[in-house]
Amino acid sequence: MSVETKFRRLATDNAPGQEVRLAASGGGWLKGGPIEGRPVDFSHGDVDAHEPTPGAFEAFAAGVEAGASQAYTEYRGAATIRDLLAERLAAFTGAPVDAGEGLIITPGTQGALFLSVASTVAAGDKVAIVTPDYFANRKLVEFLEARIAPVEMDYLGRDTGAGLDLGQLEDAFKAGAKVFLFSNPNNPAGVVYSADEIGQIATLAGRYGATVIVDQLYSRLLYDGEAYTHLRAGAIAADNVITIMGPSKTESLSGYRLGVAFGAPKVIARMEKLQAIVSLRAPGYCQAVLRTWFDEPPGWMAGRVAAHQRIRDDLVGLFRQIKGCAVRPSQAGSYLFPQLPQLSISPAGFVAALRQQAQVIVTPGTEFGPGSDRSVRLNFSQDRAAASAAVERIQALVDRYRG
Amino acid sequence: MSVETKFRRLATDNAPGQEVRLAASGGGWLKGGPIEGRPVDFSHGDVDAHEPTPGAFEAFAAGVEAGASQAYTEYRGAATIRDLLAERLAAFTGAPVDAGEGLIITPGTQGALFLSVASTVAAGDKVAIVTPDYFANRKLVEFLEARIAPVEMDYLGRDTGAGLDLGQLEDAFKAGAKVFLFSNPNNPAGVVYSADEIGQIATLAGRYGATVIVDQLYSRLLYDGEAYTHLRAGAIAADNVITIMGPSKTESLSGYRLGVAFGAPKVIARMEKLQAIVSLRAPGYCQAVLRTWFDEPPGWMAGRVAAHQRIRDDLVGLFRQIKGCAVRPSQAGSYLFPQLPQLSISPAGFVAALRQQAQVIVTPGTEFGPGSDRSVRLNFSQDRAAASAAVERIQALVDRYRG
Numbered sequence: 001m002s003v004e005t006k007f008r009r010l011a012t013d014n015a016p017g018q019e020v021r022l023a024a025s026g027g028g029w030l031k032g033g034p035i036e037g038r039p040v041d042f043s044h045g046d047v048d049a050h051e052p053t054p055g056a057f058e059a060f061a062a063g064v065e066a067g068a069s070q071a072y073t074e075y076r077g078a079a080t081i082r083d084l085l086a087e088r089l090a091a092f093t094g095a096p097v098d099a100g101e102g103l104i105i106t107p108g109t110q111g112a113l114f115l116s117v118a119s120t121v122a123a124g125d126k127v128a129i130v131t132p133d134y135f136a137n138r139k140l141v142e143f144l145e146a147r148i149a150p151v152e153m154d155y156l157g158r159d160t161g162a163g164l165d166l167g168q169l170e171d172a173f174k175a176g177a178k179v180f181l182f183s184n185p186n187n188p189a190g191v192v193y194s195a196d197e198i199g200q201i202a203t204l205a206g207r208y209g210a211t212v213i214v215d216q217l218y219s220r221l222l223y224d225g226e227a228y229t230h231l232r233a234g235a236i237a238a239d240n241v242i243t244i245m246g247p248s249k250t251e252s253l254s255g256y257r258l259g260v261a262f263g264a265p266k267v268i269a270r271m272e273k274l275q276a277i278v279s280l281r282a283p284g285y286c287q288a289v290l291r292t293w294f295d296e297p298p299g300w301m302a303g304r305v306a307a308h309q310r311i312r313d314d315l316v317g318l319f320r321q322i323k324g325c326a327v328r329p330s331q332a333g334s335y336l337f338p339q340l341p342q343l344s345i346s347p348a349g350f351v352a353a354l355r356q357q358a359q360v361i362v363t364p365g366t367e368f369g370p371g372s373d374r375s376v377r378l379n380f381s382q383d384r385a386a387a388s389a390a391v392e393r394i395q396a397l398v399d400r401y402r403g
Numbered sequence: 404m405s406v407e408t409k410f411r412r413l414a415t416d417n418a419p420g421q422e423v424r425l426a427a428s429g430g431g432w433l434k435g436g437p438i439e440g441r442p443v444d445f446s447h448g449d450v451d452a453h454e455p456t457p458g459a460f461e462a463f464a465a466g467v468e469a470g471a472s473q474a475y476t477e478y479r480g481a482a483t484i485r486d487l488l489a490e491r492l493a494a495f496t497g498a499p500v501d502a503g504e505g506l507i508i509t510p511g512t513q514g515a516l517f518l519s520v521a522s523t524v525a526a527g528d529k530v531a532i533v534t535p536d537y538f539a540n541r542k543l544v545e546f547l548e549a550r551i552a553p554v555e556m557d558y559l560g561r562d563t564g565a566g567l568d569l570g571q572l573e574d575a576f577k578a579g580a581k582v583f584l585f586s587n588p589n590n591p592a593g594v595v596y597s598a599d600e601i602g603q604i605a606t607l608a609g610r611y612g613a614t615v616i617v618d619q620l621y622s623r624l625l626y627d628g629e630a631y632t633h634l635r636a637g638a639i640a641a642d643n644v645i646t647i648m649g650p651s652k653t654e655s656l657s658g659y660r661l662g663v664a665f666g667a668p669k670v671i672a673r674m675e676k677l678q679a680i681v682s683l684r685a686p687g688y689c690q691a692v693l694r695t696w697f698d699e700p701p702g703w704m705a706g707r708v709a710a711h712q713r714i715r716d717d718l719v720g721l722f723r724q725i726k727g728c729a730v731r732p733s734q735a736g737s738y739l740f741p742q743l744p745q746l747s748i749s750p751a752g753f754v755a756a757l758r759q760q761a762q763v764i765v766t767p768g769t770e771f772g773p774g775s776d777r778s779v780r781l782n783f784s785q786d787r788a789a790a791s792a793a794v795e796r797i798q799a800l801v802d803r804y805r806g
Contacts (some may be wrong), residue, residue, distance in 0.1 A: 270410045
């Protein structure tokens with residue numbers, strides 16, 4: 001494949017954070033005037049509304065103070081920090097983590113995703129990917145010139161579980177997929193895989209010798225009454241699973257660009273080799289911030305979860321007032337993925353209208369794979385009042401453009 | 404190519420910073436005892452000996468204070484910072500830089516290298532690479548399953564210029580190489596390409612429609628009496644050149660992981676698409692440190708250059724005392740690449756002996772391509788006295804193992 005062809009497939013125009021690069025369109029097709037209100041960018045969380053973990057900046061400053069030893073770490077990250085993290089991640093996920101050979105610190109969870117996929121997938125390989133799922137998953141597979149075996153998730157018609165089509169997953173493995181990549185909780189839908197689903201994924205991976213890469217970025221932000229099953233703690237061979245996490249949205253530490261991947265030493269070793277030519281290491285001084293991770297002040301995480309649960313409940317209530325809108329409350333994480341009613345304009349047009357007429361930025365469902373055109377993703381880690389007011393403006397525009 | 408084959412070719416065991424992962428060998432083959440002295444790790448610079456630019460930490464702290472706007476920038480980096488940099492980089496390199504479309508901020512210059520090569524090279528393509536040159540250049544090409552067209556550089560037999568074999572470069576272009584990747588000053592040899600060499604590279608690139616990626620990481624650390632020619636300011640089409648720089652060793656800011664690439668908008672656009680799936684963006688808060696770059700206090704850079712020049716002169720003098728050792732003084736940057744005399748043990752054995760018997764870490768010449776087995780690379784951005792003492796220990800071990 002030529003480099004031109006390859007990059008045509010990697011469009012980022014609608015990716016979160018890139019909206020500033022979209023020139024305002026002529027707007028002749030817009031109906032009505034603007035609706036005033038405080039702008040809300042639901043494409044990512046607002047670290048001003050939900051502040052970083054206490055002590056994060058001080059940990060960074062101590063890293064700078066430490067100097068050379070923190071500036072130049074092993075490519076897989078500073079050993080003393082990996083030791084701390086291995087213990088905490090083992091306690092959180094319920095299975096041992098090998099600090100020496102089974103853990104790598106990466107530039108964000110995006111870095112961990114890229115490195116893990118590029119370390120397990122070659123050109124022409126088949127990779128099972130959930131629809132809908134995080135948009136970069138599909139793009140990573142395409143960049144590597146591998147092939148996507150889509151596995152559908154019917155999340156809207158149920159109250160628990162993700163609704164993964166396990167038959168399709170087995171078909172993908174039968175057809176030769178050696179890697180299954182998914183996010184849990186699912187990004188964009190915010191749903192959590194049931195213990196039964198996770199058990200069956202482990203069984204199928206074992207039966208077909210597949211590697212499973214599970215992105216658990218939001219697994220700490222778990223709402224009241226929800227249960228979370230860690231794939232790595234179940235009946236899956238330790239050599240067949242890579243788990244990805246990071247102190248990002250939940251802890252509001254995205255500005256430090258930190259992630260981790262842990263699991264199969266064989267894959268972690270490859271990831272480090274690749275990191276050596278992709279970015280050398282996660283930013284040295286930033287790595288020091290990981291000392292605060294899973295060591296937040298007592299009650300801090302519970303407070304953060306409660307604050308997000310209130311916003312979730314507000315917004316779910318507002319979306320439920322929209323006739324013809326289907327929304328499932330997130331079980332974990334800070335994403336909502338409502339499916340809007342039929343409109344008189346295209347989904348892309350509606351997203352543009354929200355931006356131009358209502359000062360509301362959302363990520364179009366089309367970014368997450370086929371079949372989600374009518375949905376939009378909102379990261380509701382926002383100021384509570386501003387978020388509700390913004391969804392009221394979405395209500396008004398849905399009514400204005402109703403099909 | 405299978406993923407296993409691909410990763411076997413990406414060994415990092417001897418890469419700088421990874422020495423901690425090398426288990427001490429049995430050592431039965433070692434002659435004599437240890438030579439005491441303060442350990443020196445010449446595989447990278449010592450940011451404790453040469454401290455970061457004044458104000459860098461404060462700029463970072465201001466970035467954290469700014470919050471969301473600095474945590475979530477465009478993938479190509481914060482627009483206000485790109486505006487500042489474009490102006491300063493244009494002044495430094497002598498040709499305009501387009502802040503909007505022609506500049507991207509990356510996680511280190513390593514990030515810029517990966518993104519630029521992966522945005523211009525596809526599997527099967529031919530890439531012209533200098534021998535010797537930065538070890539990651541070769542690995543990047545191999546990871547992308549492209550082919551290397553080596554171009555030799557005869558740097559030892561001269562006082563000025565890099566000694567690039569321009570006939571070989573033209574042959575590589577004739578044979579279909581569409582990309583030429585090189586570092587100037589050269590890493591590892593510390594030599595600077597002459598105005599004539601740069602002019603001929605520009606002419607050849609134009610004649611064959613090739614893209615040139617030039618890594619100018621060390622171009623600010625230019626020693627007394629040396630002249631530096633910026634490729635992008637010469638007779639090369641702006642669409643055919645990408646320049647890479649970063650505030651790293653010279654400014655001792657490596658711990659913040661920052662780099663930039665600037666030039667051909669078509670390539671920069673691809674690099675941003677790829678960054679979106681590789682690491683999203685250079686660490687948001689760290690980007691704020693770039694506000695201090697090219698805006699150091701008066702006299703600060705001159706002092707930094709003078710300090711390095713003194714160490715260079717000390718070490719070159721010491722290497723010249725070793726009978727049969729060939730060394731060319733660096734013209735820019737903080738690398739020396741002496742060629743040692745014939746020894747009774749292998750180059751890898753000697754590097755291991757230095758580590759185990761003399762507490763001195765150097766990077767073996769074999770990392771930089773074929774033909775440099777007898778050379779070792781030293782990053783002399785170190786404490787001056789410790790560096791000299793360490794090279795005296797190298798002298799002693801050369802004598803001990805002389806062939």
